[in-house]
Amino acid sequence: MTCPSCNSDDYEILKTKGKKNKELLVKCNDCEHTYWTPAPEEVHAVKVRVIISEFEKSWKTSVELFSDEYLEVGTLLYIDDKDVEVTSIENSEEKRVFECPVIDIKTIWAKSLDTQARIGLTIDNHGIVLSHKIEVERDFIFAIGDVGEVYGKKFRIYAFKTLERNMRKGYAYAKVIKRIYGRLLPNNDKSKVKYDLSEYVVKTTIKDKEKNKDNYFN
Incomplete structure (x- = not known):
């Protein structure tokens, strides 16, 4: 409660009245203004x-x-x-x-928050899309440009979809990432793999408009 005269919150209760809608007669200890005010509701x-x-x-x-x-x-x-x-x-x-x-x-x-972060991982190979669900520690960090590996195939991350926005640069913690987008790298690519996510995969789906799934691995 604050004094309507000087806004001080230093007060003395002089009298109370009412039961259901209790009011207090209060005296401000700073300016000595006396006033009636509704009693604050009890915390429950x-x-x-x-x-x-x-x-x-x-x-x-x-x-x-x-x-x-x-x-x-x-x-x-x-x-x-x-x-x-x-x-x-x-x-x-x-x-x-x-x-x-x-x-x-x-x-x-x-x-x-007692579980690992579950993230979608979409890897594109010229229109043939391999979609994974992975589960990693919530504080695992992914960065745009990282090279990862799944089942022996390397990919480079080019975008994230997070809880708040889409990202084309920077990094993010797994706990805020909804989906990672990557592009499959050729078999002869010499880029260094930063992390192998194979052991974290819980589900895999291949989408190929031409129904030729073998093309994904060529």
Whole structure:
């Protein structure tokens, strides 16, 4: 509470009245102005519904937060023995918002941080596309221009799609990358391989408009 006369927050409570809507008679210790003001609401725990995603799986749970807090997208929470990051918030009006008072939150969406980062890896060979899903440590760093290898075939990274933007230069951590784009290098290319991602592949798909998958490896 601040004094309406001098904005000081140094005060003394002289009297209270009311039960449900309590008011306080307050005296400012700086300017001695006396005034009635609504009593601040007592802070209490609020149980909020949470939906946590972990790759293709998701589950519903809840978390207790304090009524005087704000929550925003990107906040880290510890729920069900897992570190999670808030990815979306739905308020009491069923609207998605970036931040919201806890007392107005209907649902929190979050993603588990206790898993590795899952990234799409698209490697192009003149129109024949090899698409992988890889899982690496969240702090693994990829850079535009890096030469990687998958199952003995080398590729050079030329772009990223991250959570916020597309990138054609620079580097990014795996935890913010959604997809990596690369071009297959010829078998006689002498570029030094920075990392072999073969052991991190969890799924592979080949897309060839001519239905000739063998062309990819030639």
